[in-house]
Amino acid sequence: MIRIPMVDLQREVAALKNDLMPAIEKVLDNASFIKGSEVDHFDENIQNLLGVKQHISCANGTDALKIALMALEIKAGDEVITSPFTFVATAETIAFVGATPVFTDIDPDTFLMNPDLIEAAITSRTKAIIPVHLFGQMADMDKIMKIAKKHNLKVIEDTAQAIAASQYGKMAGTIGDIGTISYFPSKNLGAYGDAGGLVTNDSDLAQKLAMIANHGSKRKYEHHLIGVNSRLDTMQAAILNVKFKYIKEWIEKRRQVAAWYEKYFNAGVIIPKTLAGNYHTYHQYTIRVKHREAFQKWLADEGMASAVYYPISLDEQPGFIHLSVSNGTDLSHQACKEVVSLPISPWITEAEVREIAERVNQFNG
Numbered sequence: 261m262i263r264i265p266m267v268d269l270q271r272e273v274a275a276l277k278n279d280l281m282p283a284i285e286k287v288l289d290n291a292s293f294i295k296g297s298e299v300d301h302f303d304e305n306i307q308n309l310l311g312v313k314q315h316i317s318c319a320n321g322t323d324a325l326k327i328a329l330m331a332l333e334i335k336a337g338d339e340v341i342t343s344p345f346t347f348v349a350t351a352e353t354i355a356f357v358g359a360t361p362v363f364t365d366i367d368p369d370t371f372l373m374n375p376d377l378i379e380a381a382i383t384s385r386t387k388a389i390i391p392v393h394l395f396g397q398m399a400d401m402d403k404i405m406k407i408a409k410k411h412n413l414k415v416i417e418d419t420a421q422a423i424a425a426s427q428y429g430k431m432a433g434t435i436g437d438i439g440t441i442s443y444f445p446s447k448n449l450g451a452y453g454d455a456g457g458l459v460t461n462d463s464d465l466a467q468k469l470a471m472i473a474n475h476g477s478k479r480k481y482e483h484h485l486i487g488v489n490s491r492l493d494t495m496q497a498a499i500l501n502v503k504f505k506y507i508k509e510w511i512e513k514r515r516q517v518a519a520w521y522e523k524y525f526n527a528g529v530i531i532p533k534t535l536a537g538n539y540h541t542y543h544q545y546t547i548r549v550k551h552r553e554a555f556q557k558w559l560a561d562e563g564m565a566s567a568v569y570y571p572i573s574l575d576e577q578p579g580f581i582h583l584s585v586s587n588g589t590d591l592s593h594q595a596c597k598e599v600v601s602l603p604i605s606p607w608i609t610e611a612e613v614r615e616i617a618e619r620v621n622q623f624n625g
């Protein structure tokens with residue numbers, strides 16, 4: 261039986277119940293379930309948090325990527341450069357709009373896109389780069405933006421795992437043309453169902469994104485573009501507004517948990533590195549081990565959860581092999597064999613972290 265889960269949403273709900281119930285009741289009483297006032301309030305909350313002009317809510321983080329690609333008019337014949345070491349949605353949506361995902365390898369220390377490998381992958385068909393701010397920290401945006409400017413490419417920041425992360429003071433999602441966010445329940449700011457959003461500082465683009473998310477419509481029954489039905493429902497916005505109050509505090513707790521792991525691990529453990537200038541929000545705390553299967557069983561025997569993000573590099577997924585281009589992804593493949601993420605959340609205690617760390621130390625020693 262698992263005593264220490266990866267994320268403890270039951271602990272979270274118990275702690276927030278007194279805040280959540282009146283917010284939910286208000287939505288029920290108002291009975292405005294799509295585009296209620298809580299949705300506008302949530303947009304404002306995220307705009308204030310990130311210091312960005314516009315937040316456009318949508319149904320989930322995958323739709324956010326899809327809507328971003330549609331708004332930038334990326335289509336069949338185009339290529340988009342991204343990381344093979346990410347959740348499937350990053351590349352799936354590129355293929356969904358008919359374009360080709362082009363994979364470049366990662367930095368083995370941070371698991372982030374290695375910006376020094378991007379230029380070699382650019383062709384006359386390249387239209388955009390999608391850096392992924394994986395596990396809670398930002399890819400090297402300074403280098404990526406320089407390459408994008410030089411080659412006239414669009415940049416969509418996949419910020420699903422890194423809300424409120426920053427790099428030299430600049431917020432994740434606000435540097436490229438568009439940032440996409442997921443509010444999936446286990447993300448650092450999670451709804452209690454699916455939810456997503458897009459951020460941009462470009463007002464025209466913001467209007468286009470909002471239209472695409474709502475059937476290409478500006479006014480009811482007037483359709484200017486081919487869009488999708490992807491709206492954030494009022495109930496999820498109300499829940500997110502309650503949780504929003506705690507987001508900064510919860511990220512600080514996650515950073516504390518990472519520091520506890522590092523305090524209790526002995527020197528042999530291969531811990532994740534933080535890129536210079538980054539404020540890491542630790543969506544995941546991911547180490548590397550040899551003999552991963554035995555390692556996970558070793559933890560599970562003591563009731564400690566662990567998880568593998570990600571076991572298969574996207575260029576090796578059966579669904580992508582015929583659709584994508586790979587520019588050498590050996591380090592991604594190696595990471596897929598070795599990575600293991602340990603429990604991290606605002607709810608885990610120092611005693612629990614210490615127990616896990618000691619168990620990890622025993623496996624290594």
Ligand SMILES: *Cc1c(COP(=O)(O)O)cnc(C)c1O
Nearest residue numbers: 320321322347349420421442444
């Ligand atoms: C979670 C996630 C997504 C997709 O978000 P959903 O809300 O689950 O659709 C996209 N990219 C990355 C890197 C993610 O972690």
